[in-house]
Amino acid sequence: xxxxxxxxxxxxxxxxxxxxxxxxxxxxxxxxxxxxxxxxxxxxxxxxxxxxxxxxxxxxxxxxxxxxxxxxxxxxxxxxxxxxxxxxxxxxxxxxxxxxxxxxxxxxxxxxxxxxxxxxxxxxxxxxxxxxxxxxxxxxxxxxxxxxxxxxxxxxxxxxxxxxxxxxxxxxxxxxxxxxxxxxxxxxxxxxxxxxxxxxxxxxxxxxxxxxxxxxxxxxxxxxxxxxxxxxxxxxxxxxxxxxxxxxxxxxxxxxxxxxxxxxxxxxxxxxxxxxxxxxxxxxxxxxxxxxxxxxxxxxxxxxxxxxxxxxxxxxxxxxxxxxxxxxxxxxxxxxxxxxxxx
Numbered sequence: 554x555x556x557x558x559x560x561x562x563x564x565x566x567x568x569x570x571x572x573x574x575x576x577x578x579x580x581x582x583x584x585x586x587x588x589x590x591x592x593x594x595x596x597x598x599x600x601x602x603x604x605x606x607x608x609x610x611x612x613x614x615x616x617x618x619x620x621x622x623x624x625x626x627x628x629x630x631x632x633x634x635x636x637x638x639x640x641x642x643x644x645x646x647x648x649x650x651x652x653x654x655x656x657x658x659x660x661x662x663x664x665x666x667x668x669x670x671x672x673x674x675x676x677x678x679x680x681x682x683x684x685x686x687x688x689x690x691x692x693x694x695x696x697x698x699x700x701x702x703x704x705x706x707x708x709x710x711x712x713x714x715x716x717x718x719x720x721x722x723x724x725x726x727x728x729x730x731x732x733x734x735x736x737x738x739x740x741x742x743x744x745x746x747x748x749x750x751x752x753x754x755x756x757x758x759x760x761x762x763x764x765x766x767x768x769x770x771x772x773x774x775x776x777x778x779x780x781x782x783x784x785x786x787x788x789x790x791x792x793x794x795x796x797x798x799x800x801x802x803x804x805x806x807x808x809x810x811x812x813x814x815x816x817x818x819x820x821x822x823x824x825x826x827x828x829x830x831x832x833x834x835x836x837x838x839x840x841x842x843x844x845x846x847x848x849x850x851x852x853x854x855x856x857x858x859x860x861x862x863x864x865x866x867x868x869x870x871x872x873x874x875x876x877x878x879x880x881x882x883x884x885x886x887x888x889x890x891x892x893x894x895x896x
Contacts (some may be wrong), residue, residue, distance in 0.1 A: 558694030
């Protein structure tokens with residue numbers, strides 16, 4: 554049974570790892586890797602560089618068809634220094650393995666992009682340090698919203714697919730002088746395409762602070778001329794109920810509330826708490842709309858809403874400073890295998 558994302562207090566300590574023989578990160582090793590890394594391996598490196606940390610379950614959702622094949626490949630990538638892994642401690646049962654990008658994977662990315670590894674701004678200490686970050690549970694939980702959508706799009710007979718997924722870090726580089734969302738995405742289903750910003754609330758942020766963010770989203774809409782829905786995920790129905798009151802009050806205080814479409818959900822609103830595509834989204838407005846709609850049906854909540862051009866969801870703020878080469882965001886769609894099938 555799928556449960557709500559693991560809370561941060563359950564990730565405070567970590568099991569020591571059993572030593573595993575690792576090859577050296579030598580020039581010869583990197584040359585050897587160039588012949589042995591598959592397209593899927595390189596894509597996974599880009600996903601880890603963009604989104605920082607993914608669990609083994611999330612990696613299976615986005616890139617593999619079975620756990621055994623995934624575990625075997627991830628073990629090799631770990632031994633080769635392409636990815637690093639750790640497993641948070643749990644009093645009962647065990648967490649899946651958590652994966653971050655390791656040095657050899659970062660070097661492969663840099664060479665592929667035609668830049669020096671230093672230009673990527675990669676730090677092995679920072680990536681491995683995510684095992685002890687107080688934001689670990691939040692990062693993994695938010696990533697789960699998007700990996701669940703990718704899994705949905707990979708299922709046989711799927712009618713929708715995630716076409717864009719930007720991390721919080723990329724959003725911060727592009728819009729950080731105005732907004733700092735936890736992610737940005739686009740979902741295509743049938744003849745509809747919807748884009749959104751996500752605010753992933755773990756119940757630890759003051760509701761007044763959450764509601765105050767809407768004024769910044771209004772400013773972004775005024776600056777770019779683009780109206781984008783803000784989807785707010787909450788851990789429980791009670792939290793959502795309280796948050797909706799604060800958000801409605803904040804909307805009433807805006808000059809142009811129509812420029813900030815807001816919808817909410819909670820982890821108890823569907824069988825899978827992280828399935829954004831399910832009929833779980835409620836519009837926040839003065840009328841107190843009670844019906845919930847699916848992700849693809851968000852435009853029905855705001856009939857005048859249109860998604861922006863797929864090729865350029867938003868332009869970076871002119872005041873944003875990007876101190877290093879900006880790698881293009883990886884496609885959420887995994888590369889096909891040698892037989893032309895999606896893995």
